[in-house]
Amino acid sequence: MDRIAVLTSGGDAPGMNAAIRAVVRAAVMFDMQIYGVYRGFHGLIEGDFIEMDASSVGDIIHKGGTILKSSRSEEFKTKEGRMKALSNLEEKGIDGLVVIGGDGTFQGAKELSDMGIKTIGLPGTIDNDLHYTDYTIGFDTAVNTVLEAVTKIRDTSTSHEKATIIEVMGRNCGDIALYAGLAGGAESIIIPEDPISTDHVITKLKAGKARGKQHQIIMLAEGAGQAADLQKILLEKAKMNARITVLGFIQRGGDPTSFDRILASKMGIKAVELLRAGETNKVVGIKNNALFHMDISESLTASRLFDHDMIKMTEILSI
Ligand code: F6P
Secondary structure, eight states, X not given: OOEEEEEEOSSOOTTHHHHHHHHHHHHHHTTOEEEEETTHHHHXXXXXXXXXXXXXXXXXXXXXXXXXXXXXXXXXXXXXXXXXXXXXXXXXXXXXXXXXXXXXXXHHHHHHHHTXXXXXXXXXXXXXXXXXXXXXXXXXXXXXXXXXXXXXXXXXXXXXXXXXXXXXXXXXXXXXXXXXXXXXXXXXXXXXXXXXXXHHHHHHHHHHHHTTOSOEEEEEEGGGOOHHHHHHHHHHHHOOOOEEEEOGGGGGOSOOOHHHHHHHHHHHHHHHHHHHTTOOSEEEXXXXXXXXXXXXXXXXXXXXXXXXXXXXXXXXXXX
């Protein structure tokens, strides 16, 4: 294999640039020709490729977003779209591809692999919702972004002696809320994996108030509900006037943490090594601090034991 390509797809995540850099530089080291594909699968269909070299990825390891841009392609879900992508890859003589993204991206990677393009996936999503791996690229940065916001919100909520509901991203996975909630000293964490009743939230808020707490934080994952709805319930059921903050897309941006840069760098090199070894239809993950690879399909159905202890810890630490 001497000609490969790299793309980023789906929701962007801090550390994607560090992963692109690692893929490109490893390919150059191994004397491979390397192309970048703009806007994920959309760019594959449009034939929007750029040849890259070691300098194409200079000065990007510390930057959020993705220099290759990203998109969610509906056309790639059709057979016609995928055939166009295949013919563009074949025309350029590209027979290996590294895709960086979440579960939708991995589905696309599997399709391409079935069509004969050697494909390796790297987990890039802030949600940490790919359960085959302990961590995805971008998650640690997102947690730290949320934490920074929590710290600021605590100041104002202390001054005004208010409770604040902070709604964070995570469609099907509460990891951002869980990690940022524990690290940020939240009173309650509400996530899809372990939903707690509003009565329990109210009991905790009342207990906190009774022992003189000056502020209280309720961390809510978007997958478990909306902050505005919870605010209404607290008002109706307990006459409690909580403030709400919906953090939104701020969580997807920013300079990646050292953790995400290192994870992305290790995984990027590993992906190129796998392609060199003739592997296809694989994703790279990390478990117990060691990199590994497995079949894409298996990765998509993998389940992770939910860490209920983290919720218990929050209960203990927020009395
Ligand atoms: O990247 C994951 C994620 O941030 C989810 O948590 C969120 O629901 C979704 O993407 C929203 O992004 P978009 O509007 O780009 O689909």
